[in-house]
Amino acid sequence: MRIKETLLQHQEITERVNTLGQQLTKDYAGKKPVVIGILNGAFIFLADLVRAVELAVEVDFIRVASYGQATESCGSITLTKAPELDLTGKDVLLVEDIVDSGTTMAWLQDYFTTEHQPNSVKTCTLINKNERRAVDVPIDYIGFEIDKGFLVGYGLDCAQSYRNLPQICALGE
């Protein structure tokens, strides 16, 4: 598959990420949230987002396996890199690149709530794709609502390619 069209220019992404950062700054005032990026896709979004938050934050990463080389979720999820910080009593913010079926985010919310003892768990995604949502999962912070196509760039990949594009594009035949 090759790039069909650009859906979000880098400037639009930057502006939206800065707005999300300001919102988080207000919502987490007086707290020190632990921002947890879901590898690999969230690494660029998280890097920009935490720099737009004017609070002390802690940063950690996790990795889950669910997608493989295909563009369809296989539905089964395994944690391949656990968080390393002690999350007891902490305010956890999960940062994802894109929520599609919702399977990954729902699994992660359950994992953090049952396997750790955080004070709170909230979710943030750069892109929310509602059209294929199969699991109802609350998303607290959404960058963009985009339903069309398979997206790449700004951290999002197709079989590990395109992550370094500054903009977000849809793939096509």
Ligand code: IMP
């Ligand atoms: P879900 O479990 O179906 O919500 O899938 C979430 C994961 O699938 C995300 O973390 C992405 O890695 C991947 N994914 C879903 N849609 C896309 C897409 O359009 N482009 C790239 N990755 C995607």
Ligand code: MG
């Ligand atoms: Mg991902």
